[in-house]
Amino acid sequence: MLIPLLTEYEKEHISARQAIPERYLGLSDDEMDGRIAAARAALGRRLVILGHHYQRDEVIKFADYTGDSFKLARQVSRHPDAEFIVFCGVHFMAESADVLSADHQQVILPDLAAGCSMADMADPDQLEQCWGDLEQMLGSTSAIVPVTYINSAASIKAFCGERGGVVCTSSNAAATLKWAWERGGKIVFLPDQHLGRNTAYKLGVPLDQMMVWDPGEIWGGLEPDAVRRARIILWKGHCSVHERFTVRQIENIRARHPGVRVIVHPEVPWEVVQAADEAGSTEYILKTVRESPVGSTWAVGTEVHLVNRLAREMDPDRAIFSLDQFGCLCSTMFRVSPNHLLWILEGLIGGEVHNRIIVPDDRKYWTRIALERMLSIS
Numbered sequence: 613m614l615i616p617l618l619t620e621y622e623k624e625h626i627s628a629r630q631a632i633p634e635r636y637l638g639l640s641d642d643e644m645d646g647r648i649a650a651a652r653a654a655l656g657r658r659l660v661i662l663g664h665h666y667q668r669d670e671v672i673k674f675a676d677y678t679g680d681s682f683k684l685a686r687q688v689s690r691h692p693d694a695e696f697i698v699f700c701g702v703h704f705m706a707e708s709a710d711v712l713s714a715d716h717q718q719v720i721l722p723d724l725a726a727g728c729s730m731a732d733m734a735d736p737d738q739l740e741q742c743w744g745d746l747e748q749m750l751g752s753t754s755a756i757v758p759v760t761y762i763n764s765a766a767s768i769k770a771f772c773g774e775r776g777g778v779v780c781t782s783s784n785a786a787a788t789l790k791w792a793w794e795r796g797g798k799i800v801f802l803p804d805q806h807l808g809r810n811t812a813y814k815l816g817v818p819l820d821q822m823m824v825w826d827p828g829e830i831w832g833g834l835e836p837d838a839v840r841r842a843r844i845i846l847w848k849g850h851c852s853v854h855e856r857f858t859v860r861q862i863e864n865i866r867a868r869h870p871g872v873r874v875i876v877h878p879e880v881p882w883e884v885v886q887a888a889d890e891a892g893s894t895e896y897i898l899k900t901v902r903e904s905p906v907g908s909t910w911a912v913g914t915e916v917h918l919v920n921r922l923a924r925e926m927d928p929d930r931a932i933f934s935l936d937q938f939g940c941l942c943s944t945m946f947r948v949s950p951n952h953l954l955w956i957l958e959g960l961i962g963g964e965v966h967n968r969i970i971v972p973d974d975r976k977y978w979t980r981i982a983l984e985r986m987l988s989i990s
């Protein structure tokens with residue numbers, strides 16, 4: 613049996629994770645559904661459950677709101693009555709919710725092991741090193757605006773906020789890059805090189821003005837001339853789920869399903885976006901497919917739970933399937949189970965808060981500034 617390696621996030625948090633008690637394992641679906649529904653009803657307006665589109669069906673059906681990171685982040689301030697915000701998603705999302713929440717609110721991640729491999733690819737020490745290197749190479753970093761994808765740790769967001777930078781999501785990435793270029797000639801974009809490249813290319817930046825910064829290399833593996841030429845410096849990070857989509861899959865799908873439309877998330881590699889018909893955030897994917905003509909066929913390049921739900925919703929009017937025949941599953945999103953949700957909710961009724969996410973005060977101020985800038989750009 614293969615034993616998966618722990619990510620940096622898991623190494624840091626797994627020891628702090630409270631194990632779900634055994635009495636919450638092995639329950640029947642009916643019992644879990646009934647008890648979760650009863651706990652939600654008992655907590656009433658004290659509780660808001662947020663569910664990301666990549667969550668499994670057994671969990672997301674209990675969410676008060678579903679959406680991508682951007683949409684869910686907006687829900688936090690819209691529910692000042694809620695004492696508990698249970699975030700069915702991954703760690704960076706719950707951190708953002710904690711930063712945007714009021715003092716009387718507590719944000720809970722049902723399983724603390726639900727991290728994100730992409731977020732782990734940007735470490736604050738590496739970013740400090742990168743900034744120092746850029747200062748040496750360019751003489752100053754005053755004309756560089758750091759932009760971090762929301763899929764990053766609060767410490768990275770705080771770094772960006774403190775240096776005039778911002779957080780973006782896949783929904784507002786293009787508007788955010790324009791915002792950043794208005795304030796500086798150069799952008800450092802992290803952690804997802806693909807979202808940065810795909811968005812900048814769409815805005816007309818040629819590929820030879822985008823450089824990849826490898827944090828594992830001296831000076832990011834770049835010459836000072838290349839850094840001076842770059843309009844955007846892309847951190848060498850990626851999503852292990854979306855990187856599995858390929859041009860070959862698109863060619864095969866087009867051969868097997870003439871007339872199929874291919875729509876992908878911008879976390880996929882650049883050449884996959886070029887081969888697809890459409891690219892956009894999860895919200896964009898849902899809207900585009902829902903508004904497409906009856907009878908159309910779509911191959912969708914994003915996480916499989918979203919694709920399968922959309923396929924069921926559209927059936928029989930439109931045919932929807934995953935671009936990857938095996939379906940790309942985000943294993944960390946999958947860690948949040950209905951068992952965890954039940955344990956969390958029944959704990960709240962009994963006055964116990966498990967798996968609360970608290971961003972330390974020294975990171976909170978600048979993280980909030982960077983997130984509020986994000987929310988102001990649409």
Ligand code: SF4
Binds near residue numbers: 731
């Ligand atoms: S789909 Fe990719 S970016 Fe999103 S949580 Fe999973 S690993 Fe992270």
